[in-house]
Amino acid sequence: MNALKTVRPVEAGDWNMAFLFPDEVAGARARNGLVILPIAPVEWHGPHLAMGCDNLLAHAFARRLAREFQCPYYPPLFVGTERQRRPETLESIGFERDSRIEGMDFPNHSVASAYLREEVFALVVRDTLNILLGRMGFRYVLIVNGHGADNQKDVLNRLCHEFNDPSSGKGQRVKWVYPGFPRSLLAGAIGHACAEETSMLAASWPGCVDLAKLPREGKLRNADFGIVDGDTFDGDPTPDHCLREAQDPRRHTRREWGAQIMEEAALEVIAEVKKDWPELNTLREASVSS
Ligand SMILES: [Zn+2]
Numbered sequence: 001m002n003a004l005k006t007v008r009p010v011e012a013g014d015w016n017m018a019f020l021f022p023d024e025v026a027g028a029r030a031r032n033g034l035v036i037l038p039i040a041p042v043e044w045h046g047p048h049l050a051m052g053c054d055n056l057l058a059h060a061f062a063r064r065l066a067r068e069f070q071c072p073y074y075p076p077l078f079v080g081t082e083r084q085r086r087p088e089t090l091e092s093i094g095f096e097r098d099s100r101i102e103g104m105d106f107p108n109h110s111v112a113s114a115y116l117r118e119e120v121f122a123l124v125v126r127d128t129l130n131i132l133l134g135r136m137g138f139r140y141v142l143i144v145n146g147h148g149a150d151n152q153k154d155v156l157n158r159l160c161h162e163f164n165d166p167s168s169g170k171g172q173r174v175k176w177v178y179p180g181f182p183r184s185l186l187a188g189a190i191g192h193a194c195a196e197e198t199s200m201l202a203a204s205w206p207g208c209v210d211l212a213k214l215p216r217e218g219k220l221r222n223a224d225f226g227i228v229d230g231d232t233f234d235g236d237p238t239p240d241h242c243l244r245e246a247q248d249p250r251r252h253t254r255r256e257w258g259a260q261i262m263e264e265a266a267l268e269v270i271a272e273v274k275k276d277w278p279e280l281n282t283l284r285e286a287s288v289s290s
Contacts (some may be wrong), residue, residue, distance in 0.1 A: 010024065013063075013067045014063055014066075014067075015028070015063070015066035015067065015070070015071060015072050015073055016063070016066075016072070016073060016075060017035075017072040017073065017074055017075060018075045020072055024072075025072055025136075028070060028071045028072055029071075029072075029136075029137060029138055031070065031071070032069060032070075032071060032140075032279055032280050032282075033138055033139030033140055033279065034069050034071040034138065034139070034140045034141075034142065034277070034280060035071060035072055035073065035074060035132050035136070035138040035140070035141055035142075036062045036065055036066050036069075036071065036072070036073035036074065036141075036142045036143075036144060037062075037073070037074045037077065037128065037129075037132065037141055037142070037143045037144065038055065038058035038059050038061070038062035038073060038074070038076040038077070038143075038144045038146070038179075039055070039058060039076070039077045039078075039079055039080065039125065039143060039144070039145055039146070039147075040054035040055035040057070040058045040076075040078070040079075040080050040145065040146030040147040041054065041055070041078060041079060041080025041081075041113060041114050041115055041116070041147055042055070042078055042113060042114040043080065043103070043104055043113035043114065043115070043147065044104045044105065044106075044109050044111065044112070044113050044226050045104075045192070045193040045197070045226070046192075046193035046214070046225050046226055046227040046249075047213040047214060047225065048193070048198065048209060048210055048211050048213045048214050048249060049193050049197070049198060049201055049208065049209060050201070050205070050208035050209075051111070051113075052078070052208070053146075053193070053197065053201055053208070054080070054146035054147045055076050055077075055078050055146055056146075056201060056204065056205045056208060057146050057179045057180055057197070057200055057201060057204060057262075058076060058144045058145065058146035058179045059076045060179070060180075060204035060205065060262070061144050061146075061179030061180055061262065061265070061266065062076070062144045062179070064262070064263075064266045065142065065144070065266060065269060065270065065273075068266070068270050069270075069273075069280060073144075074128070074132065077124070077125075077128065078114065079116055079121055079124050079125065080114075080115060080116065080121065080146075080147040080149065080152055081115050081116050081117065081118045081120075081121035081122075081149060081151055081152050081155065082102045082103030082104075082105075082113070082115040082149045082151065082152070083102060083103070083118065083149070083150070083151045084100065084101070084102055085099075085101050085102070085103070088235055089233065089235070092232050092233070092235050092236070092237045092241075093222045093223060093228060093232060093233075093237070093241065094221065094222050094223045094237070094241030095223060102115060103115055103149055104192060104226050104228075106223055106224075106226050108223065108224050109226055118151050118155060121152070121155060122155045122158070122159065125143075125155065125156070125159060126159055126162075129141055129159065129163055129174060133163070133173055133174075139173065139279075140173055140174075140277050140280075141163075141173065141174045141175075142174075142175060142176075142177065142269075142273060143156060143174065143175070143176035143177070144176070144177060144178075144179050145176050145177070145178060145179075146178070146179050148178070148189075148190050156176045159174065160174050160175060160176060172276060172277070175273075175276065177269050177272075178190075178265070179200075179262070179265070180200045180258075180261055180262040180265045180266075181196075181261070181265055182261055182264040182265040182268055183268060184264070185261060189230040189231070189233035189234045190230055190233075191227075191228060191229040191230040191233070191247055192226065192227065192228045192233075193225075193226065193227040193228075193249070194227060194228075194229050194230075194243065194247040194248075194249060195246075195247050195248060195249050195251075195252035195253055196247075196258075196261065198211075198249035198253045198258075199249075199252075199253050199254050199255065199257045199258030199261070200258040200261065200262055201258070202253055202254075202255045202258055203255045203256075203257075203258030203259035203262060204258070204259075204262065206255070209253070211249060211250055211253060214249070214250055216250075219240065219242035219243070220242055220243040220248065221240075221241060221242050221243075222237075222241050222242065222243065223241065225243070227243050227249065228243070229243055229244045229247040230247075231244065232244075
């Protein structure tokens, strides 16, 4: 009887550290010292997207970058934070200015999101960075952050500032990027669960999008569906506080477009990372034991 050959994830180009043997992790670390850390919470993303959306995008993006740099990516951390929304944002979305609403947790939604308190989130990310840079001995950590909350970005900026302190003499060791939003799309605020994000999720995890879970016709009220375009977050809502037609996932979801913008963003990040960390330019062929 022929033994079936098992294809390991890394042999298929997936460098998830959970599936690597220690000699492979050590070998990759010696080659260029980079590890990638995908993070984002479980969060409401409309009825049509799986709740892991942000993390699944971060995961797919980390996998793409890790293949490029032939380095491990840490198993995706499902962590993220949010805060009470500002009165002007609440008004723009279509709520009273004094409503108590954190992040995307609107009162009509059937399930809440898994937001950690901001200080807990900061501690978890901080300790993970200490593990990767300290105990595990990597030289660089690239965080792929799938969640765009203001306080999430603040925490990551603060941690980068702390870990990159010039007085440590270790240079820049940590940076963070978004998954799949190329510069061409990042001009204003990023929409939530709109056509772009839906297209990217459909491209990277096809089973995690189901447009049939949305009503076939009619407008989508921001407050009812939690699908909110970037202009509305930026303080420019439609008069009836419904999603703009141009951002409607029912009409504008295209897998090819999602794949294209993710790849465009990946190429931008690869160029940026090689510029910041020139050591990554001298990449030798990885030897994966089979
Ligand atoms: Zn999202």
